Amino acid sequence: MVTLPDAPDSKSPATSSDEATGPGRVWRATGGTGRRLRALTRKEFVQLRRDRRTVLLMIGMPLVLLLIFGYGIRLSVNGIGAELVGHDSSFVRQALTQHDRFKVTSGIAPTESAARDDLLHGRVSVAVMVGPSGLPTSVLVDGSDAFVAQNSLEYLRSLVASPGANPVRTNVLYNPTLRSADFMVPAEVGMIMLWVGTVATAIGVVREREQGTLEQLMMTPIRKIELMIGKILPYSVLTLLDAVLITTLGLWLFRVPMRGNPFELLLFAVPYLIAALSIGLLVSTVAQNQRQAMQTAAFILLPQVLLSGAMFPLAAIPWGIRWVSQLLPLTYFTPISRGVFLKGLGFADLWPQVAVLSAMAVIFTGLAAIFFKSRLD
């Protein structure tokens, strides 16, 4: 049995008010959850404002990614090196250079073996055999760059198969010029929210553990669930601001269309970002320090980006690991984002994805609450 001094009720309450710094005997009813959450949130924002590294992480990195995705990454390839083999043909030359898709060398390769040598050494990626009639007979394509090969084949097939035949009329909808930015920027909004939400939240908690303030907070009237919400609230605001920033820059810098309602998109983003932040909280329960938190977060985020359909189509993901995609929040947010940006879709069309994300938000938050609680005990 250990006894520290008796209950306050058994003593006469102090009545002197002039003794300003004396021990309190009359206990105020302590402020409620709202007051503590406000204190936690305000503290978090002050800290964020002082922490240049985090600000850089939050603002700088999304910007760099936006520029890379917007300017750097091209999903369609122009200027593929090509040459004619055997005979020259202005018809073939014209067909190839029509859409700047190919850049044709001025000379021609005398034989097929000469052309193969050019392909081997990377001087060209495509060689078109031309018959004496000036019509293409067959095509060699360098398959070592699958991306270039895919882009070339699609076009070359129609060229070789049906010279003179009526081409099939194709209409590309929603992104008629197949611009990469239109395709990438909506997906990037999702990727950035995931990155910022997860990493910032994880670091926000782990930093408190490193500083020793987490231990201190545990000794105050703050409940664990309040502490959790006290992290989720400020970082939600931050993540949403980032989403708005990326969207605005995407619309302005890259002229990405916004055919749907941007506020609706923001609304759909809420369950998604809660799921992302909960992942961050889960990361914080296993990471001892900020570096570990970053590494763990990167370990979780990379497969998300690759397997969610944000960069590569879902259809390209083999069946064996397709189920992993089904578990990733980004898999559901990407069609929402692209749907609103490019197709002008709304809740009536996107509710299944929104529903899955909401369920994920609930499940992940629940898991985070359980792990968060037990980790602090």
Add this chain to the structure above:
Amino acid sequence: MELSKRFGDVTVVDDLTFDVAEGEVFGLIGPNGAGKTTLIRMLCGLFTPSGGRATVLGFDVAHDQRRIRERVGYMSQGFGLYGDLSVDENLRFYADVYGVRDSAYVDAVRARLGLVEVRHLVVDDLPTGVRQRSALAAVLVHQPQLIVLDEPTSGVDPVARDGMWRLVRELAREGVTALVTTHVMPEAAQCDRLALLAGGRLVAAGTPEDLIDRSQLTVAEISVSSWKEAFARLQMRWPSAALHGTRIHIPVADHSIDERDIRHTLEGLEVRSLIWQSPTMEDAFIALVDANELAVEHQE
């Protein structure tokens, strides 16, 4: 069954019993790993006891953890301040967390701890002593009835340490009970009463004078011409011999060593003085912990 805490198979706090009176400065001393920190975390309601009962301010630590936390001010070893916030921002944060609405009171605490001039400075930029005072201020903003200080003076210079203790004593006179852990023995002597923990057990409890008496020690203090040589010889015979400056202390249980033994050991050296002293807190501490270890080994 007395208060205990087990983590898995490891018993960290074992069968403790003690009482602390209101307005008392109560010290928990003991070597590292004695269970001091676990004990105070349990008393603050962070851990639930595995066995036994403890009441803090009349509340059971197993059931009224939140009520205890509202009334206790806890200062951790790392001070628990946000290093990137200013003193004022930290104080405001903790005041809000505890639901303190009276900003005049927070101002008074800040003034009392001499933090007015540094109020806008970021905590990381402050010297350790000021940081520690700020931490104490943060602990006091909600007028706790009990303050729990875990190694409050680690890494703090002697002047700041002294100031800290004066404050703790002052608060105690005003009725704030203090539970302090330390392994700095001169500090332990500042407490009204002490509990000595080792291996999670209570080895001894009482006033500092009690503990010194309980150790049943006297100390031979020897001043000798070539102290290095003398110390080597003495330590060979009495491993507990210790250097205090150039003087040598040999703690002796119940006058079990004869003065002639010592002089004999130092033959050929010039003994300037050999006097018998009462032991310091540190001597008593070491003797009590050693005795406890012997007793535990004996039991097993």
